[in-house]
Amino acid sequence: MTSTIDRPVRVVSTDAAPSEDVHIAVKDVHRTYPARGGSGAIEALASVTFNLRRSEFFAVVGPSGCGKSSLLDLMAGLGRPSRGTITFEQRRIEGRVPDGVGIVFQEDASFAWLNVYDNIAFGLRRGGFDGAEIGRRVDHALRFMGLVDFAKAYPAQLSGGMRQRVCIARTLVMQPRVIFLDEPFGALDQQTRLLMGDELLRLWRETGASILLITHALDEAAMLADRIGIMSARPGRFIEIIETHWPRERTSEIVAERGFGAITARIWSSLRSESMKSMARR
Amino acid sequence: MSSRQRNLDIVWLALFLLAVWQGLSMLAGSDTLISPIGTMRHLAELLQTERFNADMLETLRAIAAAVPGAILLGVSCGVLLGLHHRSGDVTEPMLVTLYALPKVIFYPIVLLICGLGISARITFGIIHGVFPIILFVMNAIRNIRPVTLRSARAFHLSNAQTISTIVLPAALPGIMTGVRVGTSVTLLGVLIGEMFAAKHGLGFRLMTAIDSHDQASIVAIAVLFSAFALIINAALLALSRRINRDT
Amino acid sequence: MIGRDGVIRAFIVALFVVALELACRFGMISKFTIIPPSQMFASLLDILSSKAELSQIGTSLLNIFVAALLTTIIGFFLGIGVHAVPRLRAALDPLMVSYNALPLFAFYPLFILILGVGSPPIILMGVLLGLPSMMLATMNGLDCLPPVLSKVGSVYHMSPMSQALRLKLPAAAPYLFNGIRLAIAYAFIGVIASEFILSGSGIGFGVGFAYNSFDTRTMYGLILLVVILVAVINTLLHVWDRRLESRRTR
Numbered sequence: 039m040t041s042t043i044d045r046p047v048r049v050v051s052t053d054a055a056p057s058e059d060v061h062i063a064v065k066d067v068h069r070t071y072p073a074r075g076g077s078g079a080i081e082a083l084a085s086v087t088f089n090l091r092r093s094e095f096f097a098v099v100g101p102s103g104c105g106k107s108s109l110l111d112l113m114a115g116l117g118r119p120s121r122g123t124i125t126f127e128q129r130r131i132e133g134r135v136p137d138g139v140g141i142v143f144q145e146d147a148s149f150a151w152l153n154v155y156d157n158i159a160f161g162l163r164r165g166g167f168d169g170a171e172i173g174r175r176v177d178h179a180l181r182f183m184g185l186v187d188f189a190k191a192y193p194a195q196l197s198g199g200m201r202q203r204v205c206i207a208r209t210l211v212m213q214p215r216v217i218f219l220d221e222p223f224g225a226l227d228q229q230t231r232l233l234m235g236d237e238l239l240r241l242w243r244e245t246g247a248s249i250l251l252i253t254h255a256l257d258e259a260a261m262l263a264d265r266i267g268i269m270s271a272r273p274g275r276f277i278e279i280i281e282t283h284w285p286r287e288r289t290s291e292i293v294a295e296r297g298f299g300a301i302t303a304r305i306w307s308s309l310r311s312e313s314m315k316s317m318a319r320r
Numbered sequence: 321m322s323s324r325q326r327n328l329d330i331v332w333l334a335l336f337l338l339a340v341w342q343g344l345s346m347l348a349g350s351d352t353l354i355s356p357i358g359t360m361r362h363l364a365e366l367l368q369t370e371r372f373n374a375d376m377l378e379t380l381r382a383i384a385a386a387v388p389g390a391i392l393l394g395v396s397c398g399v400l401l402g403l404h405h406r407s408g409d410v411t412e413p414m415l416v417t418l419y420a421l422p423k424v425i426f427y428p429i430v431l432l433i434c435g436l437g438i439s440a441r442i443t444f445g446i447i448h449g450v451f452p453i454i455l456f457v458m459n460a461i462r463n464i465r466p467v468t469l470r471s472a473r474a475f476h477l478s479n480a481q482t483i484s485t486i487v488l489p490a491a492l493p494g495i496m497t498g499v500r501v502g503t504s505v506t507l508l509g510v511l512i513g514e515m516f517a518a519k520h521g522l523g524f525r526l527m528t529a530i531d532s533h534d535q536a537s538i539v540a541i542a543v544l545f546s547a548f549a550l551i552i553n554a555a556l557l558a559l560s561r562r563i564n565r566d567t
Numbered sequence: 568m569i570g571r572d573g574v575i576r577a578f579i580v581a582l583f584v585v586a587l588e589l590a591c592r593f594g595m596i597s598k599f600t601i602i603p604p605s606q607m608f609a610s611l612l613d614i615l616s617s618k619a620e621l622s623q624i625g626t627s628l629l630n631i632f633v634a635a636l637l638t639t640i641i642g643f644f645l646g647i648g649v650h651a652v653p654r655l656r657a658a659l660d661p662l663m664v665s666y667n668a669l670p671l672f673a674f675y676p677l678f679i680l681i682l683g684v685g686s687p688p689i690i691l692m693g694v695l696l697g698l699p700s701m702m703l704a705t706m707n708g709l710d711c712l713p714p715v716l717s718k719v720g721s722v723y724h725m726s727p728m729s730q731a732l733r734l735k736l737p738a739a740a741p742y743l744f745n746g747i748r749l750a751i752a753y754a755f756i757g758v759i760a761s762e763f764i765l766s767g768s769g770i771g772f773g774v775g776f777a778y779n780s781f782d783t784r785t786m787y788g789l790i791l792l793v794v795i796l797v798a799v800i801n802t803l804l805h806v807w808d809r810r811l812e813s814r815r816t817r
């Protein structure tokens with residue numbers, strides 16, 4: 039694997055890519071949650087502008103509570119911005135999840151009452167695909183995610199990591215063009231996370247989808263992403279976007295490369311002061 | 321939502337229900353459905369008669385024996401079955417079945433064994449209350465985190481000490497719920513027993529009123545009994561909450 | 568399917584029955600008080616072969632079934648309704664929590680007044696007894712719905728109705744199942760207790776009537792019938808519950 043570790047990492051703070059290359063454009067987006075109960079209004083995001091490019095792997099890191107999940111919700115159509123616009127494939131998202139979007143959530147979203155096979159087939163069955171096509175896609179997903187032996191098992195009988203794999207497989211079969219992942223490996227141990235990272239890279243290469251991953255693990259972001267957006271403490275805004283220039287055919291073995299440490303250090307130097315701000319607030 | 325507003329909501333709901341009652345009574349005529357005010361008036365009359373007070377006392381005597389009996393029996397069995405997992409596992413479905421059985425069908429058996437005196441009614445109360453208490457206590461004990469019991473071993477406590485200083489306090493919230501539910505159904509058990517097989521007591525008065533279509537007395541006695549049961553329930557609930565707050 | 572625990576339970580029951588049988592036969596228990604289990608069983612067989620008795624039993628069972636069904640349906644929708652209005656739920660809470668203290672049987676004459684004699688007031692009693700439990704179970708189920716579920720529904724572009732039927736209902740199913748178990752149990756208690764104290768037909772009435780006529784044989788036969796019915800239904804529900812639970816918890 040040829041690496042480009044000797045090239046210094048390029049840091050950009052604005053995003054200027056030609057529009058055909060842009061899959062999702064986020065322009066001057068703000069998100070304020072209204073006052074409720076005893077607490078006042080919460081400004082989660084303040085003026086976020088960036089573009090998710092086609093087929094890129096973009097990671098978002100930032101201190102806890104900085105608005106990363108809010109950004110993901112908005113980009114996926116699960117909420118409306120208080121200000122600003124979001125366009126998906128040159129069309130505005132109007133508070134509705136567009137077609138071709140897949141989401142893997144932080145919490146376990148597998149359906150406890152269906153076995154693995156039925157979980158994965160759920161979206162296909164509702165989408166009116168014919169039986170043969172459903173069978174093909176589900177079998178492929180089972181093999182791809184290593185779940186063939188567990189097709190008849192129920193989520194409760196599986197470990198956390200396997201349940202997340204089921205959720206990823208369920209997203210996979212719909213052949214999404216964009217995949218959002220909100221801290222999908224948060225609850226897993228480090229080794230499992232590294233292996234899941236490899237699976238994610240495989241998925242990315244095979245589907246050619248654009249991926250937006252939210253993670254609190256800096257090394258995970260550094261290893262997986264083409265670009266890493268560093269978010270400030272609340273109200274969230276991108277303070278830096280780092281390009282890694284990793285080759286497309288990468289695996290978790292990158293962690294051994296020299297450039298890897300440099301990227302992680304770069305992320306942390308930006309993030310450290312923001313994290314302290316966020317911690318002082320609690 | 322503040323507790324002040326919640327209490328106010330409860331008062332509003334109670335007043336609303338009373339108003340509905342009053343309205344229905346006026347619609348249907350007070351011979352068909354007696355009004356809240358009419359009920360209170362009739363109840364006041366009854367409470368002034370010696371016979372009624374004697375019946376109330378009779379019911380209270382039965383309750384005063386049945387409730388502690390149910391609690392003692394229920395808690396001790398519940399603790400034993402809760403601590404000994406195997407026994408608990410085996411007996412739980414049987415206890416659930418016994419809980420679900422209409423205890424009334426055992427009344428004739430109890431009468432055949434105990435005769436027609438107050439001991440029969442006390443037994444009715446106990447057989448109603450003991451099963452929910454056992455089930456709640458058993459579950460509360462089985463839900464104690466194993467680490468708590470392991471820590472007890474580190475202190476070299478005897479079995480009795482472990483139960484009294486660690487097991488019971490740890491399971492107390494669940495035990496209190498069981499005691500509250502068990503007490504409520506014990507009260508009902510005594511009342512129903514008196515309805516079926518007694519010549520004294522509130523239940524007997526109620527049955528007589530039903531037989532003679534004395535609607536005013538029916539409602540008055542039902543309201544009196546409900547008030548009594550609700551007050552006891554509320555007191556145990558407050559006690560439960562107080563205990564939970566301190567734990 | 569019958570595990571070791573089940574065998575032990577059967578053994579305990581058998582032991583109890585044998586002990587009772589011997590105690591009765593050897594005169595330790597007067598036959599005016601308790602009759603030997605074998606005679607109870609014979610009485611039950613007689614009852615089951617009598618047309619008149621069977622129709623009474625049928626009436627009771629039908630009442631229980633209808634009561635359980637109504638409790639489940641009404642309790643389910645009421646539970647959803649109350650859950651949607653948190654203030655109402657909080658205000659109702661003390662009533663729901665103390666509900667089992669209320670002497671509902673006292674209001675039986677009122678039911679007759681409104682519904683007439685026969686099955687309806689009995690069914691109403693069974694329903695009123697179990698309604699709060701079903702409501703509470705429904706509300707618990709709704710409380711425990713994972714928030715991520717509706718997000719997943721959005722991703723699949725499911726309408727609210729579709730989400731309710733295909734996502735929320737299956738997710739809440741274990742709690743609803745518990746509610747149904749309680750609905751059935753309370754329907755049994757409500758119907759049979761009403762028949763026993765207050766009405767002129769059905770299994771409950773039959774027990775009281777047999778007692779008052781000194782017909783201990785029929786009385787015990789009917790009691791045995793109720794015990795067996797409740798035990799069988801409970802066991803079936805228990806087994807079904809275990810099977811469902813094994814799929815949904817580790």
